[in-house]
Amino acid sequence: MTTRPADVDLRRNARAAWAVFAVFAASGATFATWVSRLPAVRDGLDFTPGQMGVLLLTGAVGSVVALPLSGMITARLGAARAVTTFALVAVAGYALVCVGVGTGTALAVRVGLVVAGIGFGVWDAAMNVEGAVVEQRLGRSIMPRFHAGFSLGTVAGAGVGSLAAHAGVPFVWHVGVGVALTVTTALVCVRGFLPTPHAVRADVPEPDCADPAEAAPAHGLRATIAAWREPRTLLVGFVVLAAALTEGAANDWTALSLVDGFGAAESTGAFALALFLAAMTVTRLAGTRLVDRFGRVTVLRAGSVAALVGVAVFAFAPWLWLAVVGSVVWGASAALGFPLGMSAAADEPQHAAMRVAVVSTIGYAAFFVGPALIGLVADVVGFRHALVVIALPVVVGLALAGNARPLRAERTA
Incomplete structure (x- = not known):
């Protein structure tokens, strides 16, 4: 029986969707392996809350430096090669972090986090670009599932991480082996990415394509600068900034907030973080139907309101169990802002890489400012109450959510 081209494309797109999903999962596991052991890092380096905030800031520095160039890098290398190259950079960074924590050398930890941040910045942008391409090929909303x-x-x-902390596994062994395994998974799965439609060369004109998903991507310094001049792209970036700060603050401070605020065990703090992340996962899996039914803007606004409620409960709850409930609401509310922002940036496939780079750069500014700010405030009022500062960007994201309305829907109208 002859295989029809449409069947081949269907299988290829389905395979690519699973590959992107797996690469997203590997990225998340790599990140959580590190943040789940932050109390051990704090103890190993004997850092204050303010010093921990500055330490987390150093990792964001690497990402913020790399992200403005990530669109150009991804357009030139292709998503698969970009993920492969910079996942290995992230591994090198975390290896240095392990050496620093094991020897009590704060400088080595800081340098390692900068290197890991560079790797994660381009890795993140590249997999989001590939996810946007697959979403366009499938013709339906699927980006929230990739972020799931x-x-x-x-x-x-x-x-x-919770089990490792409970069992007393040393930080160096847990993080070193865990990161090596997760990154190896990513390197294997990128083989399922869609083939790059066109080699990007400055001396070759872009061909005309009937299918916008097949169009050669914009590239180079001129395209990078042009993306930074687009008002809609910048405003979508601020929506993602609010979402990233809402999500990132929980990743960084949930475990420490419960350990220090309630005297809970390190394993309890890691377990609460796992519940937060589980709530995000479930919401993202269900998010495609929510977006298809209610639209991006409505979902983003509802998430912002729920985030304000969840953070308030977590920050002011008098009992540990209620704070954990607040973290679950917080996790559900923070789930869809980042993926919907990436989808909005990639509405036009030809400009997706550059616009995703812009939006990601603005979003990652949350990881640049948030940890240091919250750490400094925590020196005065404690970790839990310091988290209230993220209410302001959440309100800003609520006000700007209308800018994420799909471009194609507007043009059709």
Whole structure:
């Protein structure tokens, strides 16, 4: 029986969707493996809350440096090669972090986090670009499910981290082996990515394509600068900034907030983080139907309101169990902002890489400012109450959510 081209394309797109999902999951597991053991890092380096905030800031520096160039890198290398190259950079960074924590050398930890941040920045942008391409090929909203893969990876990473902390596994062995395994998974799965439609060369004109998903991507310094001049792209970036700060603050501070605020065990803090991430995962898996039914803007606004409620409950709850409930609401509310922002940035496939780079750069500014700010405030009022500062960007994201309305829907109208 002859295989029809349409069947081949269907299988290829389905395979690519699972590959992107797996790469997102590997990225999430890598990140959670590190953050789930932050109390051990704090103890190993004997850091104050403010010093921990500055330490987390150093990792964001690497990402913020790399992200503005990530669109150009991804357009030139292709998503698969970009993920492969910079996942290995992230591994090198975390290896140095392990050496630093094991020897009590704060400088080595900081340098390692900068290197890991560079790797994660380009890795993140490249997999989002590939996810946008697959979403366009499938013709339906699927980006939240890819980010559900990231959340699923973080749940697994945080869960293993909780068990490792409870069993007394040293930080160096847990993080070193865990990161090596998760990155190896990503390197294997990128083989399922869709083939790059066109080699990107400056001396070759872009061909005309009937299918926008097949169009050669915009590339180079001129395209990068042009993306930074687009008002809609910048405003979508601020929506993602609010979402990233809402999500990132929980990743960084949930475990420490419960350990220090309630005197809970380190394993309890890691377990609460796992519940937060589980709530994100479930919401992202269900998010495609919510978006298809209610639209991006309505879902983003509802998530912002729920985030304000969840953070308030977590920050002011008098009992540990209620704070954990607040973290679950917080996790569900933070689930869809980042993936919907990536989808909005990639509405036009030809410009997706550059716009995703812009939006990601603005979003990652949350990891640049948030940890240091919250750490400094925590020196005065404690970790839990310091988290209230994220209410302001959440309100800003609520006000700007209308800018994420799909471009194609507007043009059709």
